Amino acid sequence: MAVQTQSTRTPAPILKLARANVWESRNLLGLVFMLPAASLLLLFLTYPLGLGLWLGLTDQKIDGSGGFIGLGNFISLAKDSVFLLSIFNTLLYTVVASIIKFGLGLYLALLLNNRMPFKAMIRAIVLLPFVVPTVLSAIAFWWIYDAQFSIISWVLVKWGLIDRYIDFLGQPWNARWAVIAANIWRGIPFVAITLLAGLQTIPPSLYEAATLDGATPWQRFWYITLPVLSPIIAVVMTFSVLFTFTDFQLIYVITRGGPLNATHLMATLSFQRAITGGQLGEGAAIANAMIPFLLVAILFSYFGLQRRKWQHGGRD
Amino acid sequence: MAAKTAQLEGMDYLASTPRRVVTLWLPLSIFIFVLLFPFYWMTVTSFKPDIELYDYSHYNPLWVVHPTLQHIHKLLFETDYPSWILNTILISVASTFLSLFCSVCAAYAIERLRFTGSAYVGMCIFLAYLVPPSILFIPLATMVFQFGMFDSDWALILTYPTFLIPFCTWLLMGYFRSIPYELEECALIDGASRLQILIKITLPLAIPGLISAGIFAFTLSWNEFIYALTFISSSENKTVPVGVITELVEGDVYHWGSLMAGALLGSVPVVILYSFFVEHYVSSLTGAVKE
Numbered sequence: 001m002a003v004q005t006q007s008t009r010t011p012a013p014i015l016k017l018a019r020a021n022v023w024e025s026r027n028l029l030g031l032v033f034m035l036p037a038a039s040l041l042l043l044f045l046t047y048p049l050g051l052g053l054w055l056g057l058t059d060q061k062i063d064g065s066g067g068f069i070g071l072g073n074f075i076s077l078a079k080d081s082v083f084l085l086s087i088f089n090t091l092l093y094t095v096v097a098s099i100i101k102f103g104l105g106l107y108l109a110l111l112l113n114n115r116m117p118f119k120a121m122i123r124a125i126v127l128l129p130f131v132v133p134t135v136l137s138a139i140a141f142w143w144i145y146d147a148q149f150s151i152i153s154w155v156l157v158k159w160g161l162i163d164r165y166i167d168f169l170g171q172p173w174n175a176r177w178a179v180i181a182a183n184i185w186r187g188i189p190f191v192a193i194t195l196l197a198g199l200q201t202i203p204p205s206l207y208e209a210a211t212l213d214g215a216t217p218w219q220r221f222w223y224i225t226l227p228v229l230s231p232i233i234a235v236v237m238t239f240s241v242l243f244t245f246t247d248f249q250l251i252y253v254i255t256r257g258g259p260l261n262a263t264h265l266m267a268t269l270s271f272q273r274a275i276t277g278g279q280l281g282e283g284a285a286i287a288n289a290m291i292p293f294l295l296v297a298i299l300f301s302y303f304g305l306q307r308r309k310w311q312h313g314g315r316d
Numbered sequence: 317m318a319a320k321t322a323q324l325e326g327m328d329y330l331a332s333t334p335r336r337v338v339t340l341w342l343p344l345s346i347f348i349f350v351l352l353f354p355f356y357w358m359t360v361t362s363f364k365p366d367i368e369l370y371d372y373s374h375y376n377p378l379w380v381v382h383p384t385l386q387h388i389h390k391l392l393f394e395t396d397y398p399s400w401i402l403n404t405i406l407i408s409v410a411s412t413f414l415s416l417f418c419s420v421c422a423a424y425a426i427e428r429l430r431f432t433g434s435a436y437v438g439m440c441i442f443l444a445y446l447v448p449p450s451i452l453f454i455p456l457a458t459m460v461f462q463f464g465m466f467d468s469d470w471a472l473i474l475t476y477p478t479f480l481i482p483f484c485t486w487l488l489m490g491y492f493r494s495i496p497y498e499l500e501e502c503a504l505i506d507g508a509s510r511l512q513i514l515i516k517i518t519l520p521l522a523i524p525g526l527i528s529a530g531i532f533a534f535t536l537s538w539n540e541f542i543y544a545l546t547f548i549s550s551s552e553n554k555t556v557p558v559g560v561i562t563e564l565v566e567g568d569v570y571h572w573g574s575l576m577a578g579a580l581l582g583s584v585p586v587v588i589l590y591s592f593f594v595e596h597y598v599s600s601l602t603g604a605v606k607e
Contacts, residue, residue, distance in 0.1 A: 029510055030431025037422035037441075037481050040414075045444055045478040048455035055455055104347075111344050114336075122348070124594045129351055131590045131597070133539040135557035136579035140354040143361065143572055151357060154372055189351065190601070197602035246448035249541045253561055267450040267542075274454045275546055287451040298446055 055284035062278035073285035083286065086264040090290075092176065093265060094245045097183045101244075102237055104184070105191025110225075112192065113199045123193065130189040138253035141182040145169050145254065172262030175255050179263050182250055187243075191236055198232035199225070234300065241297050246290060266290050355583075362387050362577035369573055387573035388581065397578060399552045400559035405585075407469055407555060408537040411476035415533055416526065418477065419484035424514050426485070427492040428500065438489065445482035449542050452478070457546050471547040472555070476537045483536070484529040487603050491525030492518060528600035531593045535586050556582035 056073060060066035077083045112123060129137060144151055145168035153165035168178045202225065210220050226233075248267040251257060257264035257272060264272075266286055274283020361369065363383040368375040375381055391397045422441070426434045456475055465471040495518060503513045519526070544555045551563055560578040564571065590597055 026429050027431045030425045030429040030434065033421040033425035033429065034431075034437065035421075037418035037485060040418060040474070040477050041441075041444055041481060044456065044459075044475055045447060045452070048452050048459060049447065051455035051458070052451060055458070060458075107343070108347050111340060111347070114340050116340065120594070122344070123598070124591065125348060126351060127590075127594075127598070127601075128355065128587065130601075131535060131586055132355070132583045133541075133557050133586065135539070135541050135561055136582050137354055137358075139560065139575055139579045140358040143576060144354065144357060146570075146572075149370065149372070149377075149572075151377060154377060185351065185354070188347075193598060194602050197598075242446060242448065246450040248450050249557075252541075252545075270450070270454065271542070271546075275457065280454055280458065284454045287454055290448075290451055294446070294448070294451075298443070 052284050053288060055281055056288040057285075058281040059279075060281040062275075062280055066281060069281070073282050074289075077282070077285060077289070082261050082264065083269065085261055086266050086269040086286075087289075089176070089263060090245060090265045090267075093180055093183065093247070094241060097180050097187065097244050098237065098241050100180075100184050101187040101191050101240055102233075105188045106195055106233075108188060108192035109195035109199055110221075112196050123196070127189045127193055129186050130193075134186060134249045135253055137186065138182060138250045141178075141185075141250075142169075142254045145178050169255055170259055172260055175259055175263050179250055179254055182254060183244060183247065186250070187240060191240060194236045195229065195232065198229050202228050234303070238297050238300055241300075242294060245293060245297070358576050358580050358583075361572055362574075362580045364573060366573060387571075387577040390574050391577050391581065395563065395574075396551045396554070396559065397556075397581070400554050400556045401581075401585075403469065403553060404538060404555040404582075407472045407476070408534050410469075410473045411480060411537045412530055412533040414473065415477040415480035415484050416530055418481050419488050419529065420514075420519065420522075420526070422481070422485045423488035423492055424518060427489045428518070429510070441482050441485050445479070445486060447478075449479060449540075453542050453546050456543065460547050466547060467549045467553055469553070472537075472540075472544055475543050475547070476540060480533045480536060484533055487529045487532075487600055488522065488525055490603055491522045495521045524596065524599075527593065528596040528603070531589065531596050532600040535590065535597075538586050 057068060057070060058066055059069045059072065108126065112119070112126065116122070143149075147165065147167050147170060150165060150168060152168075153162070156162045157165065167174060169175045206224050206228075207220055210224060215223070246267055247265060248271065251263055251265050251268045252271070255263045257268050261269075266289060270283040270286035272283075273279045273286060277283075360378065360380055363380050363385075365382055365384040365386065368377075368381060425431060426438045426441070460466050460471045460475070465474070499517055499521075500513050503517050508516070539557065540555075541557050544558045545562070548554050548558060551559070554563065556578075560575065560582060564575050564578055
């Protein structure tokens with residue numbers, strides 16, 4: 001640090017020197033700079049993560065009673081048909097919604113990658129569903145899916161395509177497809193805009209060279225766009241899968257897990273058991289059951305990133 | 317110049333106008349229609365009087381014949397809506413600034429001080445970003461209760477940084493990396509301390525990154541739901557998303573007009589903020605994924 005300041009005014013040289021050493025040392029200074037973030041994250045993220053794993057092994061109630069019961073929660077959950085149904089629902093929800101989000105999102109990204117007027121504005125509009133609070137747009141979907149006043153049913157009846165209003169949220173499978181559609185609606189912008197950023201880094205000369213060699217548009221997409229984009233696709237889809245798998249808001253607002261638990265996801269079931277029902281331990285066990293699935297998704301992302309490093313010649 | 321335009325345009329000139337209408341404008345307008353329709357429906361519903369709202373045979377539901385402010389009036393003067401808005405603003409601003417402060421320090425330490433093990437800390441920060449609130453809310457609820465923060469703003473201001481700090485730090489690390497090292501070396505030689513370098517050189521250069529991270533963090537905390545739903549119980553302490561869904565739904569009678577007005581009013585502030593900073597928002601969204 002300041003050699004000059006030290007020599008000009010030094011009331012207590014030794015103290016000053018000691019302090020200078022503190023500010024000079026990378027490790028100590030690094031520790032000081034990390035302190036605010038690290039203390040918040042350790043206290044409110046790492047510790048609760050551990051506490052959650054512990055709670056999953058107890059039968060703690062919301063009033064504080066209960067104690068360690070080992071794997072008791074998991075043993076009773078394995079026989080719990082609602083829990084098993086929620087795993088099925090979560091997997092169905094995640095797989096179907098992620099695949100469609102990826103397909104439509106990539107298609108939208110390719111469309112947006114064209115040269116066109118008002119491009120910036122169109123991009124800004126496309127991202128709106130992602131910006132607006134999910135709960136509030138989910139309320140709009142709840143209203144769109146209303147049994148009596150659904151605008152979709154009204155239009156379809158008007159066009160003569162159906163005779164009776166569709167009971168979107170009253171039938172198990174209707175409700176499943178309805179919440180999946182709402183999730184897709186919300187997820188497409190994220191996938192499209194992030195993939196668009198990746199598309200914009202592909203140099204047009206690659207396509208020109210391929211065209212000169214006689215490649216069809218489909219071949220250009222399959223042999224240039226997809227391979228170059230694949231590392232970003234891996235990361236984007238990992239995030240997408242992660243957020244879809246742990247989704248809570250859409251279900252809580254639109255169906256609350258009903259009808260007949262047909263749309264309960266693991267996250268909503270864990271909320272219902274832990275907070276509404278007061279069985280903290282059981283709820284935590286359900287939440288913990290999501291962790292293995294999430295680890296698979298993160299490993300997937302990790303290998304996606306590895307491939308990216310390799311493509312960039314091992315930089316950083 | 318000519319080469320540059322050719323590069324920008326790529327091979328688009330090969331497509332004729334009718335072809336572009338079918339392959340570009342038609343699918344694009346379908347996408348935009350579907351993505352925007354819920355907002356249109358939300359807006360139309362919030363300005364409809366109750367007679368039009370529940371009578372599709374005499375009135376076309378897609379249009380408002382006699383616009384009314386009754387739903388918004390009811391929301392503002394007969395419910396706690398104004399205090400939900402104030403709470404949401406207070407909590408979002410406070411948690412955003414808290415997270416920005418922590419993230420700037422952390423990102424600078426990881427990216428520039430390069431203390432022993434900084435690479436691993438950076439990796440941990442990224443992993444922390446992948447921990448979803450859905451598996452943290454139960455243990456956090458017990459902690460919030462033990463700390464006596466239940467049903468107070470502090471419960472949210474202190475827990476929102478758990479998902480904001482990892483995101484902001486990760487984003488700012490990218491920005492700090494793009495600032496040339498030489499600038500800092502010059503300042504070091506001139507006798508500046510690390511703190512002076514951070515405040516006078518690195519931060520001013522990273523302002524676009526700070527705005528991006530701040531805007532994104534603000535919208536994330538505005539949208540947050542599960543923590544606010546779990547940690548807050550009294551009506552006047554709720555945030556907008558939680559208040560609308562828990563307080564405006566009374567039994568089996570849904571007042572769709574005021575529900576939609578509540579959703580609309582709760583979305584407008586975020587959308588306005590977003591419209592001013594679209595570029596920053598997009599760069600933070602894509603930046604977090606690209607790194």
